[in-house]
Amino acid sequence: MSxxxxxxxxxxxxxxxxxxxxxxxxxxxxxxxxxxxDIGYKSEGILTRNEYTNDSSVDLTxxxxxxxxxxxxxxxxxxxxxQVVLSYKKLAADRGNKRIEEAYNSGETLCAKVNQVLKGGxxxxxxxxxxxIPASLVSDTYESDLNKYLDQEIEFRITEYNPHxxxxxxxxxxxxxxxxxxxxxxxxxxxxxxxxxEGVVKxxxxxxxxxxxxxxxxxxxxxxxxxxxxxxxKEVVKSGDKVRVRIKNIKSDDRGTKIALxxxxxxxxxxxxxxxxxxxxxVVTGKVARMTDFGAFxxxxxxxxxxxxxxxxxxxxxxxxxxxxxEGQEVTAKVVDFNDATxxxxxxLSMKALLMDQEKARRAAERAKERENADxxxxxxxxxxxxxxxxxxxx
Numbered sequence: 001m002s003x004x005x006x007x008x009x010x011x012x013x014x015x016x017x018x019x020x021x022x023x024x025x026x027x028x029x030x031x032x033x034x035x036x037x038d039i040g041y042k043s044e045g046i047l048t049r050n051e052y053t054n055d056s057s058v059d060l061t062x063x064x065x066x067x068x069x070x071x072x073x074x075x076x077x078x079x080x081x082x083q084v085v086l087s088y089k090k091l092a093a094d095r096g097n098k099r100i101e102e103a104y105n106s107g108e109t110l111c112a113k114v115n116q117v118l119k120g121g122x123x124x125x126x127x128x129x130x131x132x133i134p135a136s137l138v139s140d141t142y143e144s145d146l147n148k149y150l151d152q153e154i155e156f157r158i159t160e161y162n163p164h165x166x167x168x169x170x171x172x173x174x175x176x177x178x179x180x181x182x183x184x185x186x187x188x189x190x191x192x193x194x195x196x197x198e199g200v201v202k203x204x205x206x207x208x209x210x211x212x213x214x215x216x217x218x219x220x221x222x223x224x225x226x227x228x229x230x231x232x233x234k235e236v237v238k239s240g241d242k243v244r245v246r247i248k249n250i251k252s253d254d255r256g257t258k259i260a261l262x263x264x265x266x267x268x269x270x271x272x273x274x275x276x277x278x279x280x281x282x283v284v285t286g287k288v289a290r291m292t293d294f295g296a297f298x299x300x301x302x303x304x305x306x307x308x309x310x311x312x313x314x315x316x317x318x319x320x321x322x323x324x325x326x327e328g329q330e331v332t333a334k335v336v337d338f339n340d341a342t343x344x345x346x347x348x349l350s351m352k353a354l355l356m357d358q359e360k361a362r363r364a365a366e367r368a369k370e371r372e373n374a375d376x377x378x379x380x381x382x383x384x385x386x387x388x389x390x391x392x393x394x395x
Contacts, residue, residue, distance in 0.1 A: 017039065017041050017074050017077070017084070018074065018077075019074050019075065019076060019077060020073065020074065021073070021074045022071060022072070022073050022074075022091055023039045023040075023041075023045075023071070023072060023073075023074060023086075024039070024069060024070070024071045024072075025037030025038055025039035025040070025045055025069070025070055025071075025072060025086070026038045026067060026068070026069055026070075027064055027065065027066055027067065027068045027069075027070060028044070028066060029066065030060055030061050030064050030065065030066060031060065031061065032049075032059045032060055032061055033048065033049045033060065034046060034047065034048045034049065034060065035047045035052075035060055035064050036083075037070065037072065037086060039072075039084065039086070041084060043077075043078070043082050043083055043084050044083055044084070045072070045074075045083060045084040045085070045086040046079065046083045046084070046085060046086060047070075047072060047086045047087070047088060050089075051075070051085070051086065051087035051088065051089050051090070052064075052087075052088045052089055053088075053089060053128075054089065054125065054128070054130075070088065071088075071091060072086040072087060072088050072091055073086065073087045073088075073090045073091035073094070074086060075087045075090065089128050090128075092127050092128035093127070093128040093129050095127060096126060096127025096128050096129035097129060097163055099126070099127055099129075100126065100127075100129055100131070100158055100161060100168055101161060101163070103157070103158050104158040104159075104161040107157060108157070109155050109156070109157055109175060110126060110155065110156055110157065110158065110170070111153055111154070111155050111156075112124035112125065112126040112131070112153070112154070112156075113125075113151060113152065113153050113154075114149045114150055114151060114152050114154060115151075116150075117146050117147050117149065117150050118132075120134060120135055121133050121134040121135045121136075121137070121138060121146070122135075122138060122146060122149055122154075124154070124156075124170065129168060130166075130168070131156075131158070131168045131169070131170045132167075132168065132169055132170065133154075133156055133169070133170040133171070133172055134169070136173070137159075137169075137170070137171045137172060137173045137174075138172050138173065139172065139173060139176060140173050140176040140177050140180060141202075154172055155172065155175055156170035156171055156172040156175065157170065157171050157174055157175065158170060158171075159171040159174070180215060181215075182215075183214055183215030183216075184215035184216045185215070186215060187213060187214060187215035187216050188215075188216070188250075188257065191213075191247055191250070191259075192247065192250070193247055193248070193249060193250060194246060194247060194248075195246070195247045196244060196245070196246055196247075196265075197213060197244075197245060197246075197247065198242060198243070198244055198245075199211035199212055199213045199214070199218065199242070199243055199245060199261075200212045200240065200241070200242055200243075201237045201238060201239050201240060201241040201242075201243060202217060202239065203239055204233050204234055204237060204238060204239060205233065206222075206232070206233070207221065207222055207233070208220050208221040208222045208224075208225070208233055209225075209233050209237050211243060211245060211261055213259065216257070216259060217259070218245070218247070218259035218260065218261040219258070219259070219260055219261060220237075220243075220245060220261040220262070220263065221260070224248065224260075224261065224262035224263060224264055225237070225263050226263065226264070226302070226303075227264055227268065227269060227270050227302055227303030228302030228303050229289060229299065229302065236263075243263065244263075245261040245262060245263055246261065246262045246263070246264070246265060247259065247260075247261065248260040248261055248262040269303070270301055270302060270303035270304050271303070271304065271340055271345060274304060274338075274340060274345075274347075275338065275340060278300065278304075278306075278335050278338055278347055279335065279338060280335050280336060280337060280338055281334065281335060282334070282335045283332060283333070283334055283335075283354060284300055284306075284332070284333065284334075284335060284349070285300075285330060285331070285332045286298040286299050286300040286301075286306065286330070286331065286333075287299050287328055287329065287330050287331075288308075288321075288325050288326065288327050288328060288329045288331060289305060289327070290327065291320075291321045291322055291325065291327065292321075293310070293320050293321075294309065294310055295307050295308055295309040295310045295312075295313075295321060296308045296310075296313070296321040296325055298331060298333070298349060300347070304347070305347075306333075306335075306347035306348065306349045307346070307347070307348050307349065308321070308331070308333060308348075308349045308350070308351065309348065309350075311352070312333075312336070312348075312349065312350035312351060312352045312353065313325065313351050313352065314351065314352060314355075315352055315355055315356070331351060332351070332354065333349035333350055333351045333353075333354055334349065334350050334351075334353045334354040334357065335347060335348070335349060336348050336349065336350045336353055
């Protein structure tokens with residue numbers, strides 16, 4: 001038998017393989033950074049750590065074991081040292097590409113762990129395929145810090161698939177938007193005006209706070225945060241707080257549906273019993289809360305302000321309240337009007353009327369004193385006359 005024919009017989013005793021082909025092999029040796037596989041070919045195959053995974057910290061002796069079966073892809077028939085170069089990572093990526101293509105075409109929701117937070121978004125790896133989720137597609141709200149997603153399992157959809165450029169774009173926002181729309185629809189089917197509901201403070205502004213009711217946001221205006229006066233909404237709530245609110249109003253127009261909320265509950269209203277406490281004619285004391293050109297608003301107690309009109313501040317004419325009053329000043333006045341039957345409820349005060357009442361009282365007191373003094377004088381004269389007459393008769 002010739003040497004050539006012997007070599008041919010030797011080669012024929014092994015299966016033929018080609019670069020790019022998937023083969024199954026048996027692990028015959030494992031080191032931390034590489035493994036040797038018997039793939040039924042005349043040469044053994046080598047699988048390096050870099051061709052097994054993208055994770056450079058993996059110790060192959062912990063994930064692969066002698067006699068394990070493993071399917072791999074042939075990268076090169078000869079690495080220069082007579083070994084076949086194998087890749088598990090590339091085979092997984094090929095299958096991952098196929099999986100991602102199918103998910104892209106069907107709109108399937110995928111799930112993977114975030115392995116890296118990048119400047120412009122998140123990176124996840126699914127079946128050895130790296131998928132990028134831009135920051136704008138991570139959430140349906142603005143996210144200032146994406147680090148909280150690191151090592152977290154997240155769901156997303158593939159909205160861009162371009163294997164030639166290795167460009168695979170994931171979208172988490174679309175799932176959140178769909179879920180929120182379902183919750184929104186359910187919310188508006190169940191809530192109505194004056195319902196008491198719970199929500200979470202989404203963000204706080206200088207005019208109030210937006211409350212997430214689970215499907216839709218409602219505005220809690222600063223004027224509805226307390227019966228008392230609030231200078232800054234942050235005095236009452238902060239982002240993330242759970243709050244109990246009342247649906248004050250639900251209004252729909254061409255721009256959508258708006259929900260107005262309130263933390264003013266009727267059973268806590270300072271107006272309960274106010275009709276008696278601030279009845280017309282009563283004299284009350286309060287502090288000047290704010291002033292306008294037409295008058296001053298006096299806080300009688302938290303949640304109850306009364307108007308002191310500029311014409312009712314003094315007996316003489318004044319141009320504007322600030323000419324004689326200052327904010328925070330304590331004033332005493334007479335209630336001249338009370339109306340709690342309409343919204344907003346109204347109380348009107350008058351310092352002028354109180355001054356006039358006091359002046360009338362003073363004059364009345366003076367007249368009474370004059371009459372008293374006159375009575376005393378008359379009594380003394382008559383007594384003196386009678387005494388003088390008696391003394392004259394005795395003589």
